[in-house]
Amino acid sequence: MTPRRRDILRIGGAGALTACWPGWAAAVSAGVPVAPVSAGGTDIELRIAHQMLRIGGRETHAIGINGTVPGPLIRLREGQDVRLTVVNDLADEDTSIHWHGLLLPFQMDGVPGISFPGIRAGSRFTYEFPIRQSGTYWYHSHSGLQEQMGHYGPIVIDPAGADPIAHDREHVIVLSDHSPIHPHTIFQRLKQQGGYFNYQKQTLAGQLAGRDQTAAERRAWGKMRMDPTDISDVTGSTYTYLVNGRGPVGGWTALFRPGERVRLRFINASAMTIFNVRIPGLRMSVVATDGLPVRPVTVDEFQIANAETYDVIVAPVDDRAYGLVAEAIDRSGMAFATLTPRAGLLAAAPPLRRRPVVTMKDMGMDMSAMDPDMVDMSSMHMGMRDSRNAPGLPLGPGVQTISPMPADRTAEPGQGLADVGGKVLVYTDLVAADRNPDVRAPSRKLEIHLTGNMERYMWAFDGKKLNEVKDPIPFTAGERVRITLINDTMMNHPIHLHGHFFELVTGHGDHAPRKHTVNVQPGGMVTFDLTADAVGDWAFHCHMLYHMHAGMMQVVSVRPAKAA
Template identity: 25%
Template sequence: MRSKRPRGRRPRLAVAYAATAAILGPLIWLWQGSLLPDSYSVMTMGYADYGGGPHASSSPTAPGAETVAHHEHVPQAESGRDVSRLIADPDRPADVAMTIVARRQRFRLPSGRAFDGYTLNGTSPGPAIRAVKGQLVQVRLINESVPGGVTLHWHGVDVPNAADGVAGVTQDAVGVGGEFTYRFVADQAGTFWYHSHQMSHEQVRGGLLGALVVAPARREDAGAGPIVDVEALVHLYQGVRTVNGHEGDLRIAAPPGSRARVRVINTEYGLMPAWVSGAPYRLIAVDGTDVNGPAQVRDEAVAVAAGGRADLEVTMPEDGSPIRVHLGGPSGIVLGSTSYHAPPVPRPAATLDLLTYGARAPLTFDPGKPDRRFDYAIGRRPGFLDGVPGLWWTVNGGLYPGVPMFHVTEGEVVRMRISNDSGEAHPMHLHGHHAVVLSRDGVPATGSPWWVDSLEVGVGETYEIAFVADNPGLWMDHCHNLPHAGEGLTAHLMYEGYTTPFTVGGRAGNEPE
């Protein structure tokens, strides 16, 4: 005889099923909605943010090559608007030409310590590239053995968009056996660097990086005596701090009475303090832009953002005493002549405030009358990123890919408010442009115009920045703590009327972060 089910069991099961569906249904929907396709254009991600400016079509016009020098206007009606056509003059011969071969290999630092990672021309860091302002630089990249592909991004150099080196945005990653040639005019003197922008959170840390220095065409102070000029690229290899690939102190000869320019490059993911002991110094450039009227600094450190650069100038003592430039810790650059005995000193308690440092100077545009106003509000919340649950970064409240695409038109003045309520600091890096800092937490800048391409936005801080949209294309605007970028802290700046033929993922396996 069949047993009967207990009275009331069926309604209770129905309620349980309904409750489960009510809980899981939205989660499944959120999970499904977060999944990214195997191949997609960043232009289709998120939503258009016009910043209060006019809306325009982003559809390409008739195909045709676009050859532009930096800041040269290309009439939209005559251009193909394909970002891969935004190149330097193809008929102009290169002034600086070199080939860089990327490899995955075990390499040794000068100390003898060995690492498994990546090299450029057999070393890490890769070869320093030096040019003079106005020269055309040509770099042929060959991928000999880096699995997954490789690119080169010219950090801080406002190159034509096709040379920006971002996999899936401005080019395809260069696979094993492939090559790609970058060409750009070095039209700004200053300190820069280059690194891979394919799987950058892994490849940069593993060694695919190098220094790039652009000297002025002529020294305005040519009669002021000799200058010792040295780049100081700081990088950690599996926790080992190095300067230009050297562990410990790097000793540089500097005659008494000479001036020394130390070009500090922070390739790491966090803020790095730099300070000088043995003499006062001046901060003469930030992110490749000269400071106007730099005053002498004593007992203060300079905070160098991840990806950022700071040029420090010191005058060597007449008695030959050495000077130490500290780079995030006890090791660094020791400048000397007869002696290099300069013991480390603790970091100064005070940090130089670039909001007030230097002398004011007029800008070439009016940031008080912008054509576009954007908000870049950084937060954090739980959710799904490409199907993976976690606590992810947000832009304007949205998880990637639901983030803004900032639309601009060439020639416009752009103003952006960057705020950070995420609980962690973020070094924000806008490709292809330099922006001037207008204020921090509502306090206006009163010193030298503070131009940046890598800006540290601390916890709870809000910055107002401005720039002119004078370099057409499609540009990343992301956190240069590279794991953060891979965790969703990435947006893009897109010029109206320009498109990219490249996709993230796909057969090229493009993974920009």
């Protein structure tokens, strides 16, 4: 590790937030199911306000919920009705809460300008809706960049009957990223220089040591003005990575008894960070994704993109502490916690692994069948701007590249995980535990390109930002549509559709995994089938916060079917 990265772990990570944590995120968690925010759990008040936090000995501005970061755990039960009153105690700005992954009337979805006007400073808004599902979810602001400042919290919904996932104990694990720099300043710096926060660029010393690219490859990439180390827009150079609001050193601890089945509910509430999660010495059985059960898959590691949730079961039998490692995808830092049989017995954090570099496949060019010595990368780059691969897609400042050979990468590990050893979860491993509710063949197809220009920090769907689109994407209630997302950029894009679940087309037929958020790898594509079963206007966007803020968002409008 360079001194800079070492300091991030030693100093930046060591500081826990000094403001109050909610009870569920106590420094040592026994894993006892947490009571709802209020008695009965059907009438809940959440108060949004500015507060100061201390991380690594440095005070930083944040936005908390009921005085905590993360916010309170909202624990509900399938079949109940809930009232959630949000009070905006921010002095001079609107706020909102989006109930991520919950199926509800669109007026309760919480997206200003789409489903409601927002919550003015000094006012309140009451969300009311029935609980139609169970599982692990979360909530966050959809106003400006408040999510980056701490405006998020977990939701656990218990099933109406017996829980299909057997376990003896559970822990909720909220992963996030926090910076002392104001989010609008972060965004401004990204607009000025896309790689502003990348402190892991290739060096001459690395080349002489034989690391990363060859000299020829470096020259070719230089001609294309592309940086193969540009993995994350915002990195550990400014972020501290948190588990339940605590940094990786002296951080959060979860208790277990040897022989227990422990359910870990992972929520990636970060603004800009994809995490690679592992527990060295302990295998994990993935049992749910985005709140819905899947057939158990035993893995050594999984990648969790922004806004995804995964439930895993672990069954430690040894009387020892295990490190819970959530390494940032670019390996510029990690969130770290301890799973232990007793308080005070802590695991040691492992060193960061070598950061990955972007490949030709990440550029939408699968060169595996070609002789690399015969490839003219400069001419290939010209081919990446060939609009024949995307008829009608406008080429211009906001569309830097078009992938000439995009590939379905759902059977591949996430970026940087192909050679880590052990079993890594891939999307094609996921099989729904229950038969899909709608198994009709789609009646039409829709193709959407994820586009951008990293140098100018411009992001969009089909080359058009939200404010450049006149009409929403139209659907008719009840119709079945096959949607293919094509990533024409070199960055990951976790795409979230509000108000719906969709079925990934990964070869599992009527047991296709159902999700509300899916990561589209660089140069890759993802196909899913959607039943437009929720009338209203719904946000559809990348869950990288600054990508969405820059324009990678549109509106899906589901209209009632016309009477025959």
